[in-house]
Amino acid sequence: MKSDIDNTVTGRITRELADRIIAGHIAPGTKLRQDHFAEEFGASHVPVREAFRRLEAQGLVVSEPRRGVRVASFDIAEVREVAEMRASLEVLALRHAAPHLTSAILDEAEAINRAGENAPDVRAWEEANRAFHRLILTPCSMPRLLATIDDLHAASARFLFSGFRMEWEAPTDQDHRAILKALRERQFDVAAATLARHVKWIGTKPGTKTRSRTLS
Amino acid sequence: MKSDIDNTVTGRITRELADRIIAGHIAPGTKLRQDHFAEEFGASHVPVREAFRRLEAQGLVVSEPRRGVRVASFDIAEVREVAEMRASLEVLALRHAAPHLTSAILDEAEAINRAGENAPDVRAWEEANRAFHRLILTPCSMPRLLATIDDLHAASARFLFSGFRMEWEAPTDQDHRAILKALRERQFDVAAATLARHVKWIGTKPGTKTRSRTLS
DNA sequence: GGATTCAAAATTATAGATAAAAAAGGAATC
DNA sequence: GATTCCTTTTTTATCTATAATTTTGAATCC
Missing domain, CATH: 1.20.120.530 (GntR ligand-binding domain-like)
Structure with a gap:
């Protein structure tokens, strides 16, 4: 079912980052460094990258190839x-x-x-x-x-x-x-x-x- | 710009898999095994997993945690x-x-x-x-x-x-x-x-x- | 001061290894 | 014979380490 909470590391990181971006704790335009969050969440960079992809799909971050992702700005x-x-x-x-x-x-x-x-x-x-x-x-x-x-x-x-x-x-x-x-x-x-x-x-x-x- | 083609391995795999699913070459419900596609594209499993996340966001595949991804069925x-x-x-x-x-x-x-x-x-x-x-x-x-x-x-x-x-x-x-x-x-x-x-x-x-x- | 070059950092990707869960298969039991 | 339970295998999910490519920043030179 869809209502099952995604308990994978990727899922937890996705939810936490989404919350922070929505709440405005991370300013628009801020670069999100994968290694930083990997360390913070005690995970490796792989689930962090997967979380980035999900956030990208939700429109919360934008990704420029080989330049990383940054929090989406909104005018x-x-x-x-x-x-x-x-x-x-x-x-x-x-x-x-x-x-x-x-x-x-x-x-x-x-x-x-x-x-x-x-x-x-x-x-x-x-x-x-x-x-x-x-x-x-x-x-x-x-x-x-x-x-x-x-x-x-x-x-x-x-x-x-x-x-x-x-x-x-x-x-x-x-x-x-x-x-x-x-x-x-x-x-x-x-x-x-x-x-x-x-x-x-x-x-x-x-x-x-x-x-x-x-x-x- | 968005028109820049994503030339990363993840981008290529995403486009190729999306094409196949849309064209109907992979039947709905088919399980997509990451190692299989990693080998086929001469890549490792990490970019394959990232491609899966993007396809999931587009609604072309559905993902069940710890059970992999399947081509989305449509009734x-x-x-x-x-x-x-x-x-x-x-x-x-x-x-x-x-x-x-x-x-x-x-x-x-x-x-x-x-x-x-x-x-x-x-x-x-x-x-x-x-x-x-x-x-x-x-x-x-x-x-x-x-x-x-x-x-x-x-x-x-x-x-x-x-x-x-x-x-x-x-x-x-x-x-x-x-x-x-x-x-x-x-x-x-x-x-x-x-x-x-x-x-x-x-x-x-x-x-x-x-x-x-x-x-x- | 501005341009070039070089070094450091970050992203992207690979490879191999491990843990955990699900699926598959087979033996024992009723 | 069918069901249940246990073992084996497969697959996912993750980590660690590392290489390659690119961006970025700084120092140098004219």
Whole structure:
């Protein structure tokens, strides 16, 4: 099954590096030296290289042959690109998932949404946000689509963490509520349109707005 | 740039294996043994393993930890899924590319389309088809989107080659012509709708239809 | 100061060896 | 005869050591 955690050394290194890059602990453009991480993780360079390949596929690092890999940089154009891709694909997923959404699932989504609104920091809010989207999209039963959306979520999260360092208040997720309301009333077109607008909005707002003090 | 050919051993093995899988020379479900390919390519097992990771990311092979990698199988549901993803993403790309399409580009697309209609076999037709789509979508200037679409094209091609083995006639690409016509008249909504229908049709027709009759 | 040359470092790749897990095969048992 | 259990073999996953190629940085020279 896919849910089995990859317990190989390659898998652990991949997850750890992905977390660090998404959280912004490694700055974009930083060169990643295989021997350095091999030593840090007590492994050899081979699993480190394999982890690099996986991260490359997720778009978290870029690889130049014979010049190594560096953390992928993202400018505003890339952030918008990811947001538009997410909007398209999440709408597709929702269209297929909607007929299979039970009210139990929608109740759970509402609970997750409330948890997100009470989140103490960006990290917790992002986790709740991702859980919300994943929950209402999973019933589409399209594994490749869901995997691609997950990768795009990771790219979005990088941007979120990089722009929102400072004081942060959990927004009341009005869009999430509107989506759930539309889904309960089985107005799938309304739900899809709201979702598309919501995802694109996430992609554009923080970057143009907040840029003041940097607290960790 | 991305256009630099990856001349490392890993890159060559990746391309060669991807070609074979797409062309159907290796059956779905086949176990890929690293030592076998290491010997065949005169390389060691390390670059073979790295190639496996890249193919895994493209969805051409699936990997189970400690059990190796197998050529990804694809059933009709997966083919439909890929077609729907392509439709969504190509429409998005076209929306962004359309304003930048010059009549020179559209002329070139028309030439490629004619070449595709005269193609002697599926392989040549598929190449022309891919070139057509890529040509009219590239001006969107969204590299991640284009890369994702390329991966989906590869998945589509696998299906095409597996279902269309025998006698085959080049279809007159009515849809391609309609798309070009709409683009020339700057009716972008019409072009996008036609493209979406076209891509979904490619995904569904050969599997459900050409099982009984082998074309006349 | 700028260009050339040389040395150090990093990536890429090879080879052989080891550990661990899965698959295969065969013997003992019911 | 079929099943279970154990052994053998195969394959994956990993490490260590090392070579070759390339990049990079520094020192030198004009």
